[in-house]
Structures are given as C-alpha cells and as structure tokens.
Amino acid sequence: QISLMNDLGADTKGGGKSSAAADKVVEEIRAKGGKAVANYDSVEDGEKLIQTALDTFGRIGVYYICTAMLWLSELILISNLIQRVHLRGSFLVTRAAWNHMKNQKFGRIIMTASAAGIYGNFGQANYSAAKLGRKYNIHCNTIAPVAGSRLTETVMPPDLVASLKPEYVAPLVLWLCHDQCQENGGLFEVGAGWIGKLRWERSQGDIVRQKNQPMNPEAVRDQWEKICDFTDATKPTNIQESLQSIVSVLSRVESEGEVGANPTA
Amino acid sequence: QISLMNDLGADTKGGGKSSAAADKVVEEIRAKGGKAVANYDSVEDGEKLIQTALDTFGRIGVYYICTAMLWLSELILISNLIQRVHLRGSFLVTRAAWNHMKNQKFGRIIMTASAAGIYGNFGQANYSAAKLGRKYNIHCNTIAPVAGSRLTETVMPPDLVASLKPEYVAPLVLWLCHDQCQENGGLFEVGAGWIGKLRWERSQGDIVRQKNQPMNPEAVRDQWEKICDFTDATKPTNIQESLQSIVSVLSRVESEGEVGANPTA
Ligand SMILES: NC(=O)c1ccc[n+]([C@@H]2O[C@H](COP(=O)([O-])OP(=O)(O)OC[C@H]3O[C@@H](n4cnc5c(N)ncnc54)[C@H](O)[C@@H]3O)[C@@H](O)[C@H]2O)c1
Numbered sequence: 348q349i350s351l352m353n354d355l356g357a358d359t360k361g362g363g364k365s366s367a368a369a370d371k372v373v374e375e376i377r378a379k380g381g382k383a384v385a386n387y388d389s390v391e392d393g394e395k396l397i398q399t400a401l402d403t404f405g406r407i408g409v410y411y412i413c414t415a416m417l418w419l420s421e422l423i424l425i426s427n428l429i430q431r432v433h434l435r436g437s438f439l440v441t442r443a444a445w446n447h448m449k450n451q452k453f454g455r456i457i458m459t460a461s462a463a464g465i466y467g468n469f470g471q472a473n474y475s476a477a478k479l480g481r482k483y484n485i486h487c488n489t490i491a492p493v494a495g496s497r498l499t500e501t502v503m504p505p506d507l508v509a510s511l512k513p514e515y516v517a518p519l520v521l522w523l524c525h526d527q528c529q530e531n532g533g534l535f536e537v538g539a540g541w542i543g544k545l546r547w548e549r550s551q552g553d554i555v556r557q558k559n560q561p562m563n564p565e566a567v568r569d570q571w572e573k574i575c576d577f578t579d580a581t582k583p584t585n586i587q588e589s590l591q592s593i594v595s596v597l598s599r600v601e602s603e604g605e606v607g608a609n610p611t612a
Numbered sequence: 613q614i615s616l617m618n619d620l621g622a623d624t625k626g627g628g629k630s631s632a633a634a635d636k637v638v639e640e641i642r643a644k645g646g647k648a649v650a651n652y653d654s655v656e657d658g659e660k661l662i663q664t665a666l667d668t669f670g671r672i673g674v675y676y677i678c679t680a681m682l683w684l685s686e687l688i689l690i691s692n693l694i695q696r697v698h699l700r701g702s703f704l705v706t707r708a709a710w711n712h713m714k715n716q717k718f719g720r721i722i723m724t725a726s727a728a729g730i731y732g733n734f735g736q737a738n739y740s741a742a743k744l745g746r747k748y749n750i751h752c753n754t755i756a757p758v759a760g761s762r763l764t765e766t767v768m769p770p771d772l773v774a775s776l777k778p779e780y781v782a783p784l785v786l787w788l789c790h791d792q793c794q795e796n797g798g799l800f801e802v803g804a805g806w807i808g809k810l811r812w813e814r815s816q817g818d819i820v821r822q823k824n825q826p827m828n829p830e831a832v833r834d835q836w837e838k839i840c841d842f843t844d845a846t847k848p849t850n851i852q853e854s855l856q857s858i859v860s861v862l863s864r865v866e867s868e869g870e871v872g873a874n875p876t877a
C-alpha cells in the first residue's frame with residue numbers, strides 16, 4: 348500500500364502555502380515502513396492531483412477529501428471557504444477521479460462535512476455520487492468529525508484539542524474505504540471514539556389547499572402546528588420517494604374530502 | 613408593498629441573459645395594482661442587487677433567493693451550478709443584505725434547496741444565518757419546492773409541469789416572510805398543496821474504543837450494525853448538542869466499563 352499525501356499547507360484562512368504538512372506525514376509513514384509520496388497541489392487543481400496519483404501508482408482506489416475550513420464564527424468566513432475550497436475542491440477532485448474509478452470498477456470517496464453544516468443547509472455531492480457510483484462499485488459517504496487539529500486549536504481549549512485525537516476518527520475512514528464495506532450515501536458523526544449515523548426525518552405535514560380554490564398563506568399559518576408535528580414522521584431515503592408522495596397529493600386533492608391527509612400514508 | 617424582481621434571465625444551463633423573465637413578473641404585479649421594479653443583475657453581484665433595492669425602497673425586509681439550477685442528471689452539472697450560482701449567489705446576496713437587516717433589526721431570508729440535496733450532502737448557510745440572525749430578528753429558513761417551471765419542464769412530463777403549480781409553493785414563502793412567523797432554521801418540502809418539515813435523526817451509535825488502547829478499523833467493522841441502528845434515535849437540533857455529547861465520551865471511556873454506551877443517554 349502506497350499513499351499519496353496531498354496538502355497545500357495552507358493556513359487556517361486558506362492563504363499561504365508550505366510543503367511541511369504533507370512532508371511530515373510522508374516521513375511518518377516511511378519511518379513505519381510504509382510507502383508514501385507528497386503532493387502540494389491545491390485540491391482546486393483536481394486534475395493535477397489525480398494525475399500525480401496515477402503517475403505514481405497507476406490507479407486510484409481511495410481518496411479522502413479533507414481540506415481546511417474554519418468553523419463558523421462569522422458568516423463571511425464560512426461561505427468563502429466552504430464554497431471556494433471545500434465544495435469546489437471536493438467536486439473537482441471527484442470529477443478528475445471519476446472516469447478512472449469507473450473504468451477500474453472500484454472507488455471509495457469520503458467527503459468531510461462539519462456538524463455545523465449537517466444541522467443546516469444542503470448540498471448534493473454526496474447523494475449524487477452515491478447514486479451514480481452504485482453500479483460501478485464506487486461508494487460515497489460523508490463524515491462529520493470532531494478532532495483536535497490546526498483548525499480546531501484556534502477555537503477549542505488546549506486540553507480538549509489534545510484529548511480529541513484524530514486517531515479516533517481515522518479508523519472510521521479506513522473502514523469506509525475498505526472493499527468489504529458496502530455502506531453508500533451515508534453520513535456519520537465521529538469523534539472521541541464514538542460513531543453515530545444520521546438520517547432525515549420528515550413530518551407527515553399537511554395539505555393546505557382545497558380543490559378549485561387558490562392556496563393562501565393564511566391556510567399555511569393556520570396549519571403550521573400540524574405541518575411541523577413530527578408524530579409518526581417518515582424517513583424518506585431518496586428523492587424518488589419524496590417526489591412520488593408529493594405528486595400523489597394532486598389526485599388526493601382532486602378526489603376531495605381528504606384535505607389534511609398525509610401524502611405518504 | 614413594493615417588490616424588486618431580480619432575474620438574470622439565464623437559460624437552464626446558467627448561460628445567456630435576458631430581461632424578459634423579470635419584466636413579465638413586474639408587469640403582472642403592476643396589472644394587479646401592485647408596485648414592482650425589475651432588476652437583471654446576477655445574484656453573484658449581490659452588492660449591486662441589494663443597492664438597487666435600497667435605492668428604490670430605502671430598506672430590505674425580505675428577499676427570496678431562487679436561482680436556476682438543473683436537476684441532477686450528471687455529476688458535472690450539479691456541482692458547476694450549485695457551487696457557482698446557487699451557493700455562492702445565496703451567500704453573496706446574504707452578505708450584502710446582512711448589515712442592513714442587522715441595523716433595521718428585521719430580516720427574513722428564504723433559501724432554496726432541492727430534495728436531491730436534502731437527502732445528500734450538507735452546507736452551512738441556513739444554520740449559520742439562522743443562528744447568527746436570531747438576536748436581530750433575522751430568520752432564515754430553507755424550502756425544497758417541487759413545481760413546474762422552465763427548469764422542470766426539461767425533466768418532467770408536460771401534464772405534471774402544468775399540475776404542479778408554483779402557486780402551491782408561494783404561500784409557504786409568504787408565510788415564512790411574515791413578521792408574525794417565528795420559524796427559524798427550518799427546512800420544508802413543499803409542492804402540490806402539501807407542506808412537510810424535515811429534521812435530522814441521529815442513531816445512538818457506539819463507542820468503539822477502550823481506555824488506553826488504540827482504536828482500530830476492525831472494531832468499527834464489528835460494531836457497524838449498532839452504529840447504524842436507529843432504535844431510540846435522538847434528534848439533535850444544533851451543533852452544541854452534538855459536540856457536548858461527543859466530548860462526554862472522553863470521560864466515559866476513562867471511567868471504563870461503559871464501552872458501547874450511548875453518549876447522548
Ligand atoms: N477537526 C474538526 O473537529 C473538524 C470538525 C468538523 C469538520 N472538520 C473538517 O475536516 C477537514 C480537515 O480539518 P482539520 O481539522 O484536519 O484541519 P487542518 O487545518 O489541520 O487540516 C486541513 C489541511 O488542508 C490543507 N488545505 C487547505 N486548502 C487546501 C487546498 N486548496 N488543497 C489542498 N489542501 C488544502 C491545509 O494545508 C491543512 O493542512 C476540514 O474539511 C474541516 O472542515 C474538522
């Protein structure tokens with residue numbers, strides 16, 4: 348097993364550039380008898396990065412996308428980094444690797460999200476890659492780690508940074524990369540030695556319009572409690588399930604008397 | 613009430629530019645006795661857009677971020693658009709409006725996600741804005757609509773495009789924009805007259821390391837079923853809850869005998 352260590356050596360704001368970070372890990376791997384090559388390209392140069400891997404190893408099995416991004420403290424920070432380096436980087440590297448993985452009929456992609464993101468807004472990379480990759484044995488999962496790092500030492504007390512070891516995250520990544528692991532499209536929180544899985548829960552919701560009548564915001568307000576009530580919530584796992592249930596509402600409103608009924612029932 | 617209709621008039625791939633789309637809506641509003649002004653800037657020029665609104669109205673109450681993005685059919689499509697227009701656009705507009713909202717102590721932001729994104733990967737804009745805005749009475753919610761549009765007519769049968777009216781989405785947006793609406797940080801699926809709410813569910817998970825022993829991928833593999841078991845799942849609503857429970861694992865591992873216990877119990 349040979350590893351390609353990619354690290355731009357950026358500071359926590361995404362600026363600067365140094366080869367030290369990648370070199371240090373490569374040295375550690377070699378000291379333990381492993382084989383490793385360093386690469387200092389930005390993940391934004393996805394093609395270059397993947398080409399280095401191909402030139403060195405002839406094939407790409409696994410890669411772990413993990414670039415710097417500061418925790419939210421200000422709105423301006425988050426998005427600058429998420430969107431310039433994080434998301435774009437993940438995408439460019441994925442795109443560059445995709446055809447090679449497809450041809451060799453093997454690939455494992457692990458993306459990094461943060462818990463701040465999980466309880467917030469929503470992108471598409473993980474789901475799409477998971478779905479598209481299935482028939483080529485390309486799996487894509489996402490982890491939301493908590494660990495002491497150059498990143499978190501700026502926002503966490505030193506003893507916590509020391510206790511929350513990256514070694515308590517790495518075994519999950521290793522397992523997700525293993526060819527025996529069938530997990531695909533999953534999202535995991537991991538840290539301190541604990542691992543948990545996340546999924547969506549959807550309220551039964553409510554139909555707030557009646558046949559041949561305009562739908563109005565007052566009806567939405569009046570039914571708000573029911574819309575937000577998670578009793579008997581469903582667990583839709585993909586966009587098809589979601590879409591089907593919504594389309595079914597059309598005929599249910601037409602056949603009347605069913606106002607307020609749950610589309611997923 | 614005066615509206616600013618922003619629309620670049622782009623084609624479904626994000627290219628092209630025409631004033632027709634925004635003009636048409638402005639005309640419709642005026643025909644009904646309302647006041648409206650058109651704006652053809654890209655959401656990527658957030659400052660310009662918000663300045664036009666300020667010049668016209670003197671204040672920004674509500675804005676609804678809604679730009680073109682094609683449904684996933686290929687990996688390359690999604691990310692190009694999501695990341696260049698969607699996420700970046702949402703962010704730039706939010707940033708430009710933020711201080712004005714802060715000063716006037718009122719704001720409502722509605723972002724648009726797609727169901728494909730919801731069951732997939734995760735960004736941060738909604739959560740961060742919701743959290744940061746709370747003390748200024750700035751709320752941020754996200755909707756995942758299903759409706760016939762120039763966008764969906766390329767992927768849906770014509771009768772479905774005609775049936776799934778945008779009028780079945782708009783009342784939710786209106787209610788979320790209302791100053792009586794206290795909802796903040798929520799995510800809603802909406803279409804056909806039905807509205808449902810989404811939230812995360814987290815498995816109890818498992819602690820897969822023991823005191824003074826390295827954590828290894830074999831333990832992760834062996835406990836995989838438990839890690840992914842959603843019996844008695846919790847519903848963490850924010851990053852603090854998530855973090856606290858993970859940090860608590862540290863002392864639980866130290867006090868031993870509790871291997872496998874749930875950090876959230
Ligand atoms: N540590 C945590 O608790 C935590 C929590 C949530 C999410 N994350 C995520 O995990 C990932 C890794 O974070 P970390 O804590 O190890 O931070 P870190 O700062 O220690 O490591 C990030 C590395 O990415 C490199 N980098 C930055 N821009 C790059 C680019 N364009 N191309 C290639 N490399 C680049 C940096 O040089 C740095 O070495 C990030 O995506 C972060 O958002 C970490």
Ligand SMILES: NC(=O)c1ccc[n+]([C@@H]2O[C@H](COP(=O)([O-])OP(=O)(O)OC[C@H]3O[C@@H](n4cnc5c(N)ncnc54)[C@H](O)[C@@H]3O)[C@@H](O)[C@H]2O)c1
Pocket residue numbers: 618619620621622623624626633653654655656678679680681682697698701724725726727756757758759760761762763764
């Ligand atoms: N219609 C659906 O069923 C559906 C489903 C899921 C998500 N969405 C989301 O809803 C939003 C609106 O989609 P729609 O169905 O109304 O599509 P649409 O194509 O009818 O409208 C999108 C509009 O955005 C404009 N636009 C594109 N780039 C812009 C830019 N840079 N600045 C300003 N305006 C720009 C286009 O000119 C177009 O008029 C999109 O974000 C889409 O992803 C829609």
